[in-house]
Amino acid sequence: MADLATLADLADRLGRDLTTTETRQAAALLHDATAIILDRFPRYATTPTDASTAVCAAMVLRVLRNPDGKRSEQIDDYSYTVDSARSAGELYLTEHEVETLRPIRTAAFTIVPGAPAVTP
Numbered sequence: 001m002a003d004l005a006t007l008a009d010l011a012d013r014l015g016r017d018l019t020t021t022e023t024r025q026a027a028a029l030l031h032d033a034t035a036i037i038l039d040r041f042p043r044y045a046t047t048p049t050d051a052s053t054a055v056c057a058a059m060v061l062r063v064l065r066n067p068d069g070k071r072s073e074q075i076d077d078y079s080y081t082v083d084s085a086r087s088a089g090e091l092y093l094t095e096h097e098v099e100t101l102r103p104i105r106t107a108a109f110t111i112v113p114g115a116p117a118v119t120p
Contacts, residue, residue, distance in 0.1 A: 001034065001038070001045065003030040003031055003033075003034045003056065004030075004033070004034045004037060004038075004044060004048050004052045004053055004055075004056035005030055005033070005034075005053045005054075005056040005057040005060070006030070007023060007026055007027065007030070009053055009056075009057045010026055010030070010057055010060060010061060010064070013057050013058075013061060014061060014064070014065075018064075022064055025063075025064070026060055026064060029059075029060040029063055029064075029091060030056065030060055032091055033056045033059040033060050033091050034056055036059070036091055036092075036093065037052060037055065037056055037059075037093070037101065040093070040098075040101075041101050041102075043103075044101070051100050051101060052101060054100075055093070055097045055100055055101055058097065059091045059092070059093065059097070060091070062091075063091065
């Protein structure tokens with residue numbers, strides 16, 4: 001199974017080349033993110049789209065851009081809060097990403113005026 005995004009996709013979105021450590025970690029994360037997406041949306045296994053590539057890359061970049069999983073930080077009397085999803089080491093789909101990957105449904109069926117009757 002090919003990953004939905006590549007290391008080049010990540011570097012393009014990150015705006016720089018990946019470091020050696022990031023490259024090693026990103027390869028595993030891309031495989032994991034692809035598995036998460038395909039588990040929920042198996043149709044992308046045979047027909048990947050620009051949207052599925054973007055979502056896969058975004059999932060991995062959340063981890064690469066914030067390796068410590070910090071959600072907030074304070075300077076005086078230093079403190080920080082760890083993002084609960086990241087602290088668990090999880091890749092995840094946001095609600096917006098799920099909506100992006102969900103197929104658009106316009107109608108349950110179509111009525112065509114003047115079309116010939118269909119008989120079984």
